[in-house]
Each structure stands twice: as structure tokens, then as C-alpha cells.
Amino acid sequence: xxxxxxxxxxxxxxxxxxxxxxxTVGVGESVGLLGPSGCGKSTLARxxxxxxxxxxxxxxxxxxxxxxxxxRAPRELRTAFGVIFQQPRLSADPRxxxxxxxxxxxxxxxxxxxxxxxxxxxxxAVGLTADLLARRPHEVSDGQLQRxxxxxxxxxxxxxxxxxxxxAMLDASTTAALVQAVExxxxxxxxxxxxxxxxxxxxxxxxxxxxxWSELREATGQAGLPDPAR
Amino acid sequence: MNAxxxxxxxxxxxxxxxxxxxxxxxxxxxxxxxxxxxxxxSCLALVGESGCGKSVLASxxLGLLPGNAETAGTAxxxxxxxxxxxxxxLTASEQQxxxxxxxxxxxxxxxxxxxxxxxxxxxxxQLEETVRELTGRRGTRSALRAxxxxxxERAAFPLDHLDRYxxxxxxxxxxxxxSALALVGDARLLLADEPTTGLDRDLVERTVDAxxxxxxxxRALLMITHDLAAAERIADRVAVMYAGRLVELADATDFFGxxxxxxxxxxxxxxxxxxxxxxxxxxxxxELGALPAGCAFAAxxxxxxxxxxxxxxxSGGVACHHPVGEPATAGAxxxxxxxxxxx
Ligand code: SF4
Numbered sequence: 001x002x003x004x005x006x007x008x009x010x011x012x013x014x015x016x017x018x019x020x021x022x023x024t025v026g027v028g029e030s031v032g033l034l035g036p037s038g039c040g041k042s043t044l045a046r047x048x049x050x051x052x053x054x055x056x057x058x059x060x061x062x063x064x065x066x067x068x069x070x071x072r073a074p075r076e077l078r079t080a081f082g083v084i085f086q087q088p089r090l091s092a093d094p095r096x097x098x099x100x101x102x103x104x105x106x107x108x109x110x111x112x113x114x115x116x117x118x119x120x121x122x123x124x125a126v127g128l129t130a131d132l133l134a135r136r137p138h139e140v141s142d143g144q145l146q147r148x149x150x151x152x153x154x155x156x157x158x159x160x161x162x163x164x165x166x167x168a169m170l171d172a173s174t175t176a177a178l179v180q181a182v183e184x185x186x187x188x189x190x191x192x193x194x195x196x197x198x199x200x201x202x203x204x205x206x207x208x209x210x211x212x213w214s215e216l217r218e219a220t221g222q223a224g225l226p227d228p229a230r
Numbered sequence: 231m232n233a234x235x236x237x238x239x240x241x242x243x244x245x246x247x248x249x250x251x252x253x254x255x256x257x258x259x260x261x262x263x264x265x266x267x268x269x270x271x272s273c274l275a276l277v278g279e280s281g282c283g284k285s286v287l288a289s290x291x292l293g294l295l296p297g298n299a300e301t302a303g304t305a306x307x308x309x310x311x312x313x314x315x316x317x318x319x320l321t322a323s324e325q326q327x328x329x330x331x332x333x334x335x336x337x338x339x340x341x342x343x344x345x346x347x348x349x350x351x352x353x354x355x356q357l358e359e360t361v362r363e364l365t366g367r368r369g370t371r372s373a374l375r376a377x378x379x380x381x382x383e384r385a386a387f388p389l390d391h392l393d394r395y396x397x398x399x400x401x402x403x404x405x406x407x408x409s410a411l412a413l414v415g416d417a418r419l420l421l422a423d424e425p426t427t428g429l430d431r432d433l434v435e436r437t438v439d440a441x442x443x444x445x446x447x448x449r450a451l452l453m454i455t456h457d458l459a460a461a462e463r464i465a466d467r468v469a470v471m472y473a474g475r476l477v478e479l480a481d482a483t484d485f486f487g488x489x490x491x492x493x494x495x496x497x498x499x500x501x502x503x504x505x506x507x508x509x510x511x512x513x514x515x516x517e518l519g520a521l522p523a524g525c526a527f528a529a530x531x532x533x534x535x536x537x538x539x540x541x542x543x544x545s546g547g548v549a550c551h552h553p554v555g556e557p558a559t560a561g562a563x564x565x566x567x568x569x570x571x572x573x
Contacts, residue, residue: 036430037401129514141281144514169427171279171456172502177510198430201459205504 001026001062002048002160002192008056009040009047016055017043021216023194025160030186030193032203035213042164045196049083049162061160079109082153082191086165088145092137098144099123099133102151109156122151126181143174150178154185161186163195167202179206238308239267240419240450241291245303246320248283248290252298258519260286262474263303265544270418273442273451275465275482277458277499279515283474284454288421291319291452292336293327307335307419333364337417339409339441341424346408347396353407354392357381360414377414384447385410386440402433409440420444422453426460438464458503462486470496473526474518477549492553495527525551 002025010016017040025031035041046052047059053069060066066077085091092101102122103115123133126147137145146166153161161182167175183206186193197203203210248261261283268274278284289295291305301320309316314335322331332338340346348356357378365377379389387406396404405425412420422441426434434457442464445451455461461468461482468485470478470493478485478493491497498511513530516522522529524539531538537551 036433127510127514132514141279143280169280172458172499173511174279175510176502176504176508179508180510199504200431202504205508 001060002194003060004044004048004057005060006057007044007047007054007059009043009052009054011043018047018054019217020057022057023048023211023216025192025194028186028190028192029209030195030207032207032210033194033196033213033216034198034200034203034210035196036198039213041196041213045083045162045164045194048160048194049081050078051083075109079105079156080159081162082156082158082160083162084146084150084153084164084166086168088142088149089137091149092145094137097134097136098128098140098148101137101148102133102155104152105156118155119151122155125154125184126151127177143170146170146174146178147181150181157189159189159191161191161193163193163197165197166195168197168199175202237269237271239269240308241268241452242306242308243267243291243303244306246287246290246305247302248286248295249300249302250296250298251300252519256519259521260474260518261290264471264476265303266469266476266479268419268450268452270448270450271445272466273445273453273464274467274469275461276452276454276469276471277456277461278471279456279499281518282471282515283518284471285423287471288423288452288454291421292332292338293319293322293324307331310418333360333412333417334415335417336419336421337412337415339412339420339422339425341427346411347404349396352393352395353382353387353399353410354378356407357392357410357414360411364415381410381414382407384413384416384444386443401429402436405429405433405437406440413444418449420449420451422451422455424455424457425453426455426457431459434460435463458500470499473516473521475526475549476544477527479544479547489555492548492555493550494531494533494552494554497554498530525549 004021004023007018007021008016009018021044023033023044033041043052047054050066050069050073058065061077061080066073068074096104099119102119106112106115106118119133128144128147128151132140132144163182167178170178182193185191193207195203195207200210244265246261246264247259250258250260252258264287266274276284276287290301295301303320305319307317307319317331319331358374361374361377382389382392385406387403387410391399391403396407399407425441426437429437438460441451441453453461453464465482468480468482469476470491472495478491478496480491485491491500495511501507502510511530516526525542528534528538533552535552542549542551
């Protein structure tokens with residue numbers, strides 16, 4: 001179980017973008033978090049993925065309280081999460097070939113020798129063909145690069161997937177293909193999913209349950225906070 | 231609806247092709263032989279996935295292609311008054327495009343309003359500057375002010391927000407400010423390039439409704455988008471692009487309604503929507519630099535036959551040898567349409 005308890009987080013002192021929000025994702029469950037852009041849901045997703053340290057509250061993963069974030073977090077905790085963001089170009093090193101991009105987490109964790117076999121396994125799972133693996137990000141489309149970023153997120157076999165607006169820039173067919181790849185992975189591994197987005201139709205079709213950001217805030221008693229999206 | 235049937239087109243595109251010369255001698259055919267008409271008062275949505283050539287087509291119409299591009303075909307912008315004679319967009323000089331076309335007769339509603347608004351200046355200052363550019367510094371202060379406010383009103387941008395800076399605006403108002411800039415010159419043809427990317431659904435709806443009003447005011451609107459829901463909401467007609475070619479040109483009511491798309495790719499695209507089948511089209515689109523002979527969709531198509539190794543021409547609104555909704559020809563398909571795949 002992944003529990004976010006009473007999380008307060010932000011980027012400037014005294015100006016939290018998330019304030020006292022709680023959310024739980026059960027084992028193997030998929031939860032859609034629906035909200036307008038700029039509402040703070042991406043910040044919450046980053047907290048959940050241990051990429052952003054909250055100012056208040058607790059993250060509890062499978063009963064274990066998280067005490068450190070980012071590079072300070074223990075490796076077993078960090079690698080339990082696979083994260084995919086909205087804009088693949090911002091999260092992909094432009095110098096890397098797609099094959100190396102997919103294998104990046106393996107190299108970072110000292111498992112370089114597994115790279116070739118892993119890439120051969122994951123590239124077809126996300127619909128990438130061999131010729132694309134030799135290209136660099138500027139030589140492929142957004143959709144193809146996002147497929148590579150998904151493979152990179154899966155390569156360490158995470159127990160939790162955090163998809164932050166994974167398909168917001170993509171066409172309908174690529175969206176359906178990426179969601180299918182995520183769901184195939186989850187069916188095989190039982191991984192849990194937190195999918196953050198603004199498209200209600202998509203999240204309701206994709207996830208076991210969908211919660212609205214506004215409900216989350218009301219439930220946690222902070223209806224008084226101005227809605228920054230307005 | 232169907233204004234294009236009764237009104238003379240404002241924009242007439244025939245056989246438009248755009249080819250890029252690549253380093254190393256290769257060529258990429260980004261757009262091949264696109265033909266369509268666009269009448270005042272109507273909206274054509276050009277849909278397709280990223281990299282299919284639809285944005286290149288828009289850049290060609292605005293004369294904004296990079297130096298290694300070659301164009302063929304024609305794009306005729308009809309004249310309205312002696313001041314606005316008919317013009318051939320593909321062969322017009324850069325000077326003519328800059329001085330008399332872009333912003334004045336063809337307005338561009340940009341993909342990302344943030345990129346088109348200067349962060350350090352108020353919306354009013356930017357509108358007035360655009361007015362000054364377009365009118366060549368003629369007119370008094372008050373005329374300038376009035377013209378800027380008129381543009382804001384056309385885009386439904388609230389006048390009491392004119393003195394704000396871009397970062398003080400919500401996403402919706404920033405999009406309207408960018409639209410106001412596009413409308414300063416009162417262009418009759420509007421090109422909207424992915425105007426809804428990354429916007430929330432209700433903002434998408436408000437943005438496309440605002441664009442629709444500009445068409446209802448008598449402008450011609452070409453909206454380029456990968457967002458089929460936005461296209462459905464706004465368009466009179468839909469043009470589907472795949473691997474640089476228009477593969478279907480249909481009435482929006484038919485396309486999104488009971489009849490549905492006739493081209494297998496267009497069908498697949500619609501069926502991928504989460505409120506429809508949510509089923510991806512298998513495979514990936516081909517490289518524009520290495521297109522197969524024949525139909526570019528063949529490798530992904532469940533209706534493909536031997537005939538598909540020759541390029542299908544666009545006829546009757548669809549470029550396909552075996553369009554959906556037509557009886558299969560002489561033994562080409564042996565099973566139920568949509569399932570058959572002969573050797
Ligand atoms: S049936 Fe043939 S021509 Fe039509 S889309 Fe399929 S492959 Fe192309």
C-alpha cells in the first residue's frame with residue numbers, strides 16, 4: 001500500500017501548492033487523480049515518487065515510513081517507483097540513443113551488464129522497433145520518445161507506477177498504446193498505479209477509481225485554500 | 231454547416247507538397263499532394279498524429295518553412311477588395327507575406343500562448359504594438375487604443391484585464407490574449423495550430439468555442455489538432471492526414487456520427503479514444519523519409535490486400551482501395567470487413 005498522509009508541499013516557503021492532502025493507493029490498485037493544470041497534483045505525484053520532499057505529512061510505503069527523498073532515499077525505495085512525466089523531451093538526455101535511455105536506470109544501479117537483454121525485452125513491450133533504438137531523441141517523435149521513457153520507467157520492475165499526464169501531448173492511438181503497455185505490465189507484476197491527469201474520460205476508462213483533486217482537498221479540510229487554477 | 235458548398239472558398243489548396251532536402255542528400259516528403267477548400271464561415275479540422283505533416287502544411291501556408299524546404303502545388307487565397315487582391319501563398323515573396331499577408335489576411339492562433347506573449351509587457355501594450363506594426367504607425371493614440379480594445383473584444387478578452395501581465399492571467403485568458411493578437415489585423419483566414427494542447431478539458435471547450443465564434447463571424451478557420459474531441463466540437467469538415475497525405479476528407483457529422491470514418495486509419499484513430507474502443511492501432515507510422523511504395527498504412531491495416539501495393543488516390547473523400555462502408559471488390563476480402571487480411 002502507498003499512503004500519502006496529510007501532505008503539505010511546495011517550492012517556496014509559506015506558499016504550499018499542496019496542503020494537507022491524503023491519498024492511498026492499494027496493492028495492485030490503479031487510482032486516477034483528476035485535476036486542472038496548476039492545481040498541485042503534479043507536486044503530489046512527485047512527493048509520492050520520492051522526487052520531492054514534502055514540508056509536512058508522511059509517505060508510508062508498504063508499512064514503512066519514508067524518511068528521505070531524491071538521491072538520499074535508499075535505493076530499494078527509489079527503485080520501487082517508475083515515473084513518467086508529461087513532456088518526454090524534458091526528461092530525456094538528448095545525447096543518449098533510445099536504447100541507452102531505456103537502460104539508464106540499469107547503469108545507474110550498477111547493472112550495466114543486463115542492459116542489452118533488458119532493452120531487447122522492454123522495447124517491444126512499448127511498441128518500439130529496433131531501428132528507433134539507435135536514434136537520439138531529436139530523431140524521433142514525441143510519441144516514440146514517450147514510449148522509450150515508459151520502457152525506462154519499467155526497466156527496474158517497479159512496484160509502483162506514477163504517470164503524471166503521461167499522454168497529454170499524444171494522439172489517441174499512441175495514448176491507447178501506452179496505457180495498454182502500462183496495463184500489460186501491471187497485469188503481469190501486480191504493480192500499483194497513480195495516474196495524474198486532467199482528462200476525466202481517459203482516467204475513468206483507465207483506472208479502478210478516479211478521485212478529483214477538489215474532493216481530495218475538501219475531504220482533508222482545506223476548502224479555504226484558493227484554487228490556483230482559476 | 232457545409233458553407234463550403236454554397237460559398238466560394240477563401241482558401242483553395244491544390245496538390246500541395248512539401249519536401250525537405252536533408253544533409254547527406256536524402257529527401258523527406260513531409261506533405262504530398264494535399265488538396266482542399268476552405269470557405270468563409272466554416273471550420274476544417276486537420277487531424278493526425280504528431281509528425282504526420284499537418285504542422286508543416288500550416289507552415290507552408292504562412293510561408294514559414296525552413297530554407298531546405300521545397301514546395302509544389304498551389305494555395306490560392308481569394309481576394310476580397312482592391313486592397314486585398316487574390317494571392318498565391320506558395321510563391322508570394324517573403325516581403326509580400328510579411329507586409330500584407332501574415333497577421334493581416336492570415337492570422338495564426340499559436341499552440342502555446344505563453345510562447346507568443348512577452349512576459350514583461352502588459353497585454354494592452356502587446357496588442358497596441360501589434361496594431362502599430364500592422365497599420366504602419368498611422369493613427370492617433372486613441373485610435374491605437376480603440377483598435378487594441380476591439381481586438382480584445384473579438385477574442386472575448388475582458389477589457390479590465392488588459393493592463394495585466396501574462397503571468398497574472400489564467401491559462402484560458404492567456405489563450406484568449408494570444409487569440410486577440412492573432413485577430414488584431416482582422417484576418418479572414420485563421421490558422422490554429424494545436425490550440426488546445428495541454429489544456430484542461432473545460433478550457434479546451436472554451437477555447438474551441440471561441441474559435442468557432444470567429445468562424446461564425448464569417449472567418450475561415452483551419453484548425454490543426456491531434457485532439458479528436460476538440461475537432462468534433464468545432465469542425466464542419468474533417469481532413470485526416472497520415473504519413474504526409476490526406477487520406478480522408480469528410481463531413482464532420484458523418485465522420486463522428488453513425489456512419490463513421492471510411493479510411494481504416496481514421497477509423498482506428500477514432501476507435502482509440504477512451505470513450506470508444508480505447509484500442510491502439512497496431513504498429514508505428516512509417517518514416518516520412520522512407521515511405522513504402524503503395525499505401526503507407528498497409529503494414530498496420532487489417533483490410534490490406536495486394537491492391538494496396540499501389541498508391542490509392544483520394545476519390546470520393548477517401549484514399550483507400552477498400553474503404554469501410556463499400557462492398558469489397560472482386561474477391562479482395564474474404565471475411566467480414568474489418569477482420570479480413572488476405573495473403
Ligand atoms: S485497405 Fe489498403 S489502401 Fe486502404 S488503408 Fe488499408 S492498406 Fe491502405
